[in-house]
Amino acid sequence: MGREVLLAPPDSLLYVSRWCSEEDLVAYARGHWRDRPVLLPGKGGYLEEPLRVRHFVRAPPA
Numbered sequence: 001m002g003r004e005v006l007l008a009p010p011d012s013l014l015y016v017s018r019w020c021s022e023e024d025l026v027a028y029a030r031g032h033w034r035d036r037p038v039l040l041p042g043k044g045g046y047l048e049e050p051l052r053v054r055h056f057v058r059a060p061p062a
Contacts, residue, residue, distance in 0.1 A: 001017075001018055001019055001020050001024065002017070002018045003015065003016060003017045003018065004016050011048070034053070034055065035053060036053065037051040037052075037053050039051070
């Protein structure tokens with residue numbers, strides 16, 4: 001598991017989180033993890049527009 005924040009000034013930010021398993025992600029984010037971002041309480045007020053969610057899966061080694 002890991003995370004990083006990448007800034008693209010003037011107004012973009014990319015938050016990447018890596019999970020050991022899909023089960024771990026579901027335990028943290030609950031039922032709508034595929035289509036709704038998980039925000040900590042009160043953090044939505046800092047956003048100028050809604051977050052977009054995209055998921056990527058690491059390809060197995062060749």
